[in-house]
Amino acid sequence: MSLFKARVFVHLRPSVLDPAGEATRSATKRLGIDGVTQLRIGKSIELEIEAASKEDARSKIEIMSDRLLANPVIEDWTLEFKDEQKSLKN
């Protein structure tokens, strides 16, 4: 088994209004920065998972992302592995 570090980024689908993002965008003007045309807020979930291979880790994280971390009705997600795997000593 190896330990894999990964990050799942969950964000609202483009068609779903993000009022928190809009409120934050309006604050950028008050900060004095013009030209921010789009600002949307998502969640970053960092996790470590033990798996036999990177493919195995990927398929487990995909199930988690579809069924727990994101709600596919309103959210999309992307997955990235953070760094090289570490071997686990049993």
Add this chain to the structure above:
Amino acid sequence: MNIGVIVFPGSNCDRDVRWATEACLGVPTSFLWHETTDLDGYDAIVIPGGFSYGDYLRCGAIARFAPVLNSLISFVDKGGKVLGICNGFQILTELGILQGALTRNKNLHFICDKANLSIASTKSFWMKNYKKLDSISLPIAHGEGRFQCSSDVLKKLQDDDSVALRYFDNPNGSIDDIAGITNKNGNVLGMMPHPERACDDVLGKIDGKSILSALLS
């Protein structure tokens, strides 16, 4: 007639529901801890409002995996009557028993108010004391009540007569002014407004009584 009210860590309307069903309507009501799996002997299950498991991640996202909800799926399949109120509605959508999802109110505020509602469908068991387009007023109290779904799902909900309640003055940005929906068979109703808070004359309006008294007839 026996009613079970599911209690999660973080539920806060469970006692209100029991007050409405037992004290106001006289229906025997028990609390069901979220770890139970036995729903035998219950005619109806209510999932009350609150913040189940703290509503971390998303409203209802963690509650959805509670042992009691596995049993609820077969309870629904067998035609058992289920009412999800507020957080209960959110949990039913996370569970996939009801379609769509509920997310942050458009104005970002937690809204605690009265909402004027129109009965959009009487297909559901819970709506049998109403006529279509009847008007009622119920309390609302939520931060994440904006009902969202794809245009395909919305069309299906409309075609199936599954939109149960609409807001007259949409407070949260819900698509199609939706305040509550039912499943295709009509035995499950999910709604953001709180009928259990409008069953006792002492509290003012009693418009919620007609929904819960469907259990009596």
